[in-house]
Structure formats: structure tokens, C-alpha cells
Amino acid sequence: MRSHGYELGGREILRILLAPVLGAAALSALLHAAEALHSLPDPRPIDNPDETLLRCKFEMTRTRHPARVVLVGDSSCAAAVDAPELARRLPGQPPVLNLGLIIGLGMDIYADALDEFVKANPGQVRLVVLLVTPQLLTHEDRSVAHQQFWRRLSWNSENPSALRVGPLDLWLGRSLMQTRVVPRLLHVPLKGRAAEFYGFTTEFQRYLLARDGSMVDPGSYHPARRGATVVPTLSPELEEQSRRFRQSVPRNARLAVGLTPLPESLAGREYPRHRDSLLQQWNRWLEADLVLTNLPAALPDGLFATPGHLNQRGQARWTGLLGAALSSQGETLPAE
Amino acid sequence: MLFHSNDFLFFLGGVLLVYYLVRRWLAARNVLILLASYVFYGWWDYRFVVLLLFSSVLDFAVGLGLGRTESPRLRRALLILSVAGNLGLLGSFKYLDFFGESLAGLLSVVGVAVAWEPFGWLLPVGISFYTFQSLSYTIDVYRRQIVPTTNPVQFLGYVAFFPQLVAGPIERAAHLLPQFQRTLRIDAAAVERGVWLILWGLFKKVALADNLAPLVEMVYGVSAPAGPIVVLGTVAFALQIYCDFSAYSDIARGVASLLGFDLMLNFDRPYLATSLRDFWRRWHISLSTWLRDYLYAPLGGNRRGRQRTYFNLGLTMLLAGIWHGAAAQFILWGIWHGLGLMVNRWWTERRAHRRPWPGWLAWSVTMAFILYGWLLFRAESLEQVRELTGALAVWSWPPWGGSFGWNLLVLFLPLALMEAWQHYRRSDLVPLSLPWWGKAALQGALCIGIAAFWEREAAPFIYFQF
Numbered sequence A: 001m002r003s004h005g006y007e008l009g010g011r012e013i014l015r016i017l018l019a020p021v022l023g024a025a026a027l028s029a030l031l032h033a034a035e036a037l038h039s040l041p042d043p044r045p046i047d048n049p050d051e052t053l054l055r056c057k058f059e060m061t062r063t064r065h066p067a068r069v070v071l072v073g074d075s076s077c078a079a080a081v082d083a084p085e086l087a088r089r090l091p092g093q094p095p096v097l098n099l100g101l102i103i104g105l106g107m108d109i110y111a112d113a114l115d116e117f118v119k120a121n122p123g124q125v126r127l128v129v130l131l132v133t134p135q136l137l138t139h140e141d142r143s144v145a146h147q148q149f150w151r152r153l154s155w156n157s158e159n160p161s162a163l164r165v166g167p168l169d170l171w172l173g174r175s176l177m178q179t180r181v182v183p184r185l186l187h188v189p190l191k192g193r194a195a196e197f198y199g200f201t202t203e204f205q206r207y208l209l210a211r212d213g214s215m216v217d218p219g220s221y222h223p224a225r226r227g228a229t230v231v232p233t234l235s236p237e238l239e240e241q242s243r244r245f246r247q248s249v250p251r252n253a254r255l256a257v258g259l260t261p262l263p264e265s266l267a268g269r270e271y272p273r274h275r276d277s278l279l280q281q282w283n284r285w286l287e288a289d290l291v292l293t294n295l296p297a298a299l300p301d302g303l304f305a306t307p308g309h310l311n312q313r314g315q316a317r318w319t320g321l322l323g324a325a326l327s328s329q330g331e332t333l334p335a336e
Numbered sequence B: 001m002l003f004h005s006n007d008f009l010f011f012l013g014g015v016l017l018v019y020y021l022v023r024r025w026l027a028a029r030n031v032l033i034l035l036a037s038y039v040f041y042g043w044w045d046y047r048f049v050v051l052l053l054f055s056s057v058l059d060f061a062v063g064l065g066l067g068r069t070e071s072p073r074l075r076r077a078l079l080i081l082s083v084a085g086n087l088g089l090l091g092s093f094k095y096l097d098f099f100g101e102s103l104a105g106l107l108s109v110v111g112v113a114v115a116w117e118p119f120g121w122l123l124p125v126g127i128s129f130y131t132f133q134s135l136s137y138t139i140d141v142y143r144r145q146i147v148p149t150t151n152p153v154q155f156l157g158y159v160a161f162f163p164q165l166v167a168g169p170i171e172r173a174a175h176l177l178p179q180f181q182r183t184l185r186i187d188a189a190a191v192e193r194g195v196w197l198i199l200w201g202l203f204k205k206v207a208l209a210d211n212l213a214p215l216v217e218m219v220y221g222v223s224a225p226a227g228p229i230v231v232l233g234t235v236a237f238a239l240q241i242y243c244d245f246s247a248y249s250d251i252a253r254g255v256a257s258l259l260g261f262d263l264m265l266n267f268d269r270p271y272l273a274t275s276l277r278d279f280w281r282r283w284h285i286s287l288s289t290w291l292r293d294y295l296y297a298p299l300g301g302n303r304r305g306r307q308r309t310y311f312n313l314g315l316t317m318l319l320a321g322i323w324h325g326a327a328a329q330f331i332l333w334g335i336w337h338g339l340g341l342m343v344n345r346w347w348t349e350r351r352a353h354r355r356p357w358p359g360w361l362a363w364s365v366t367m368a369f370i371l372y373g374w375l376l377f378r379a380e381s382l383e384q385v386r387e388l389t390g391a392l393a394v395w396s397w398p399p400w401g402g403s404f405g406w407n408l409l410v411l412f413l414p415l416a417l418m419e420a421w422q423h424y425r426r427s428d429l430v431p432l433s434l435p436w437w438g439k440a441a442l443q444g445a446l447c448i449g450i451a452a453f454w455e456r457e458a459a460p461f462i463y464f465q466f
Helices: A010-036 A049-061 A075-080 A083-089 A107-120 A134-138 A144-158 A167-172 A174-185 A192-197 A201-210 A238-248 A271-286 A312-327 B006-021 B026-044 B048-068 B072-094 B096-109 B127-142 B152-160 B173-180 B188-220 B227-258 B276-282 B285-296 B306-324 B328-350 B359-378 B382-391 B401-425 B436-454
Strands: A004-007 A069-073 A096-100 A127-132 A254-259 B184-187
Touching: A010 A167, A010 A174, A010 B188, A010 B436, A049 A096, A049 A107, A049 A144, A049 A201, A069 A075, A069 A083, A069 A107, A075 A096, A075 A127, A075 A312, A083 A096, A083 A312, A096 A107, A107 A144, A107 A238, A127 A134, A127 A312, A134 A271, A167 A174, A167 B436, A174 B436, A238 A271, A254 A271, A254 A312, B006 B026, B026 B048, B026 B152, B048 B072, B048 B127, B048 B152, B072 B096, B072 B127, B127 B152, B127 B173, B127 B285, B152 B173, B184 B188, B188 B227, B188 B401, B188 B436, B227 B359, B227 B382, B227 B401, B276 B285, B276 B328, B276 B359, B285 B306, B306 B328, B328 B359, B328 B382, B359 B382
Parallel strands: A004 B184, A069 A096, A069 A127, A127 A254
Antiparallel strands: none
């Protein structure tokens, strides 16, 4: 018995299949035409939280901002210091900007970020505070993905019209949809505790802008087991990057360097002394004007969201301590 | 392999090509479908194929036996063998650990300590669907409603038919099996229908359901959300599960249509229902009719008085809940709908001679009931059911509520517009009535939408877990 019969010819099949193909091609052509006529919204790719943070800080480094005190470092810096609150606690209440990024980027990118900010805001910065987690000194946490993302931001900002496209992008306008249309239609939800606190990347970005680059990590730290302590060491590979970073600090600005605190359960009894020794060793390369050994090396576990990030209460405490530490060093405060 | 994956695109392309080549031979076509279906199923996990084969061979043999004997005792024994075999398979993989742990828990309450070591068996994907499909064959043969088939290739192909194997529709033998036995026609309408259903299904899954999922997770995956967000999150889940599940059914029907097969409609705009009975005539139609014909009716249906009718409704819906999974929330959902159907029936009888409620009121009450049912269904534990129910009384609005509501609206609109159009024109294929340029624009837009979200890690269909 015959299995099945096709009661349509090649022309009909073509007509049926060409409908979606030509329809998609026509709409894609419209999208490309709109892009060429600058009628599409600016690109805003669908970001995850890390990329939202990096994109926001990237734009901050290239924007006018009245900051006279600039915090630079990794995400522990972004979480540890509330910039507007620090500004209130310093004599003269100088504007503060928190350019804390992500640990995996490395100090050369921190230096680039500072360079760009100084270029966009010449003659303004009076104090740079380099704050990182002790883990950064081991030079083990390199994130190639984050570094590539940051470099792509730089590349795109210098070549705004040059989007890398493949054949599917041309036929289906995929990259235009993803970067120009979808982000305007849909907010990107966050996950877990970040979702509870911020909701969406849109709100996360708004928070960063409203708090001059500071963020809150809404997690809560639960130490896995007692007794395991962290003993960071200073990697020799950090020397070149540290010296490069020193050169990015403007001549008429001071440099202060510190390490964000560890949870007490991870610190161990000898850690404060070890921390001071690390800072002094590191400062041989950084040649900072102020080494913040007058800040506590560790804080109670309840002030932490993760082993590397303070929570909101911890941020309030640390901001106060940092403000007091900087205020006590009268000659390093920026003159208004 | 998932429908919305590159693997499946290549698989389907290959099958369609070979399908064209074997168009002159019915036997070859059925062998092709059987092989393709087993490859499709084995792609998930080759071990699952053994279970599918077991269920199919068992029921094929039972069917043959039922066809050869007139002895009532023997026929009943064969039927029991089929039921026991299929439900035993389903029960072992799906419910054994749950009932074991529940029993151990109950015994511990009365002071009897029993240690239950879970087997931890992986749940074979689609087992709830193909066992029911295979079982419907033996029951229909037993009832002499259909003649048993003597062709094993046809029967195995019927059970394993890849477009609907892992998430339905649960096809009746009387509808699907004859299509393996006759010459099929593939005309322009079938191809057009297939292309439309596949595109609309992919759009619902990739662009709508997978973007609704994170919204749902924001509510059900965190602690202590406020009332309005619980409501919106539950609406998001109602849309997600509908888009996800109906998408699978649409794609299944579309692929089948390209092969000349006709699969049953599984969803008929369920969120337009104005009563719970109406909802169950529109939602997962293949399961609800299966339960009606093989459980509710044999229990007596509504023919043995009011009390027995309520009991039958309650038991049927309880088992519907259990079918979905071994968790207290599914059982609670089943009980909720059982109670709702009882109340619906009682209310309908009570108001038989009065003016019916206005449509908007009936719809609102029905939707409120269904939404709370979805809250029970989606909650991750009974504690969360309590927490979310209590949160409904907390009326505060989080700062990100606006973004949440916006996303929900954007994702709801395309679905609402399409379903309103289909409802107005009383056909789910109404988009095919557009002129060619209209079809091109609509289908082109769907392609653009699908492509915009295609590259993300493919999320499995929700009903694969049942």
C-alpha cells in the first residue's frame, strides 16, 4: 500500500516556506534600515548583574562627575563603602565616586578605569583610595570573560557603529533585536537575594547611579566550618600592575591603599599583623601616600554577605571606619 | 532532544527527507517512524528505551490476547495485566520514593520507626504520557471499541510516535492507530498548518514561556514576597505553564501535520473559561478526557446519585493531581480542583432555573480559583503554600514592582492578541486566513522573535517532569 501522497507541487511548498523567510528578511531589512537612519534606540544589551555593574562603571569613567575622592578596586570595594555616606563623613564633604569593579579584571583595568575618569574630569581628583580584597593579592582570580567584556566595551565605545554580525544577524536582525529592541521591551530579572533587593538589572543600575557607584550585596554569610583561616600572600606578578596603577594616579592627587576586611571566622588570630605586613610589602610597589593599617582587618561574621563582601550593615560600619581613618590623616584630605 | 534545539531541527530535516523517499511504501514509512521515534527517545537516555519497549510489547501482546479470547475471566485477567504492568512501571519510577517516605513519616508519628532508603531512580521522560496512551489501547480493545492490531510495527510506532511521545497529547488508539494503517494525504493545507503551528509553538516557548520563567522564579524562589507580587507572580506562572505546555502540543501537532498525521487539539483557550467545568474542557484536553473515559465514567460518573458523583469528581481530580507528580503540592492542587468541581456542580444545579451570572463575573471567579490552584501547583513545599497564602494579606509594593508588571504585560500582550483573534474567529488556525503578505509579516515577526532568544541555553518544557 502506498504510504502517503503529496498533493502539492514544488511551487506551493515554496510559497508556504517563503512566507516566514521573506517576512523575516523584510522585517530584518527594516531593522537595518532603521539602524542606518539612527531611528533605533541606543544599544543596551541584555546584561547579567556582573555586566550591568561593569557597563555602569564603564560609563561612569567616561562621564563628568564632581568626585574629588575616587575609590578604585574590586567588588569588595563597591560593596564595602557607601560613597554618599563617606562624602558626608569627610571634612568639607567632598563628592565621592566608587569605581569598585570585579576582582577578575585585574589591576591594569583598574588603572585604565582611573585613567579614563581623570581624562573625562581633568584636574579634579584629589584622593584615590585603592581598596581590594586580600584575595586579589594572590593574583589567582583572573576572569577572562569579564576582561573581554570590558575590552569590548572599550572597543565599542571607540567604534560605536561597528557591530560584529554574522549571517543570521543579517537575515534575522538578531543582534539588533538583542541590543536595541529587546532590552527596551523587557527588563532583565536578577536571581536569588539580588532579585529580592533590586529586582531587575534596571533597578540595580539605578541604585548604582544613585549611590555614586556603591552597591549592596543582599546575601547573608554562613561560614561552612570553623577553623579554616585565610592566609593570603602577595604575588610577585602583581608588581608591574601595581606600578602601572601608581602612574595612573594624577600628580596632584594622593593615593591611599587598604584591604577590605575578612570575616572573623576566616581571619585567625595572627591575621591583623599579617595584613599589615602585606600592605607594607605591597606599598613598596604602589608607593602610596597613606597605608590604611588603622582599619580593622576583620569584622564579625554577621556583617558579611559573602566571605568577600560586606552586607548593608557591614557597609555602614566600614564606611564610618574609613571616613574616620581618612579624616584622621589631615594632610591627605582633598582641599576644596 | 528538545523541540527548540538545533539537534531537533537537523533530526526533523533528516526524517522529512527520508519520509519523502519512502512515500510509496506504507510498511517502510511505519518502520521509519518507529526508528525515528526510538532514536528521538533514546537521545534523552538510551536506558529509557527499554521501558518504552516493555510497555509497548506488553500492551501489544495483551491486545492480541484480548482479540483471541472470549472468556470474560481471561479477558479481565489480561486487562489487569496491562493495567498492573503500566501503572506498576509508572508507580515504581515516579511514586515509590514519595510513598515510601510518606509512609515512614506517618509511621514515625505513631511511634513506629521505619528507615526508608530512597531508590533515587531517574524519572524517565514522558513515562506518564506513553503509559496512559498505551493503556488506553488495551482498555478500548477490552471494551471492544476497537479491533486489536496484529502489526507490531504499527503499534509500537503508535505508542512511541515522536512528535507527541514525551508531553502529549495523549492520543487514543481509535484516532491515531488507523493513521498508521492507511494512506495519508499531505496537501498544502497540512504543510501550511504544520509550519504555522511549529512557529507559533516555538514563539510561545522561546520568547514567552522562557522569559516568564525568571519572573516566576523571582516570586517563588525567594522568601517573603508581598501580596501584589504573589498575585502577579502567580499570573506569570499561569501564563508560563500555559505557553510552555501548549507550545509543546502545537509543535507536536505541527510536526505531525508535516508527516500527514492529525493529532488532537490539547488546549482550547483555557483562560477564557467561565466555569471550572469549562476550564477542564479546554485545559490538557487529552488528559481530562482520558480521566473522564477511563476513571470517572467507570466509577459511575454522574449516574449514581449526587453523593457518588461528588465522590467520583473528587477522586478523579485527586488522581489527576497525583499524575502530575509525587509531591504534596500536586495532591493539594488535585484536591482543590476536585472541591471546585463539586461546588461548581452543586451551584449549577442550585441555580438551574435562575439567570446565570454575567460573563465577566463568572470569568473572574473562575480565574481567581484557577490562579490559586496554580499557586498550590507551583509552590515548592507546603510551607511555601502557607507563606504565600499569608502574603496575600500583605499589601505592599516593592520598588521593582513596576518593572515586574511591565515585563508581564509585554509578554502577555502577544498571547492575548492572538487568542482574542482566534476566539473571535472561532479557530486556532485563523492566522492562515490572512493574505500571503499578511502571513509573511506575521510569521516573519515570529521568526525574528524566536531568533532573538534562540541562542540562550534551551530550557526544557515544564511537562517533561511529569
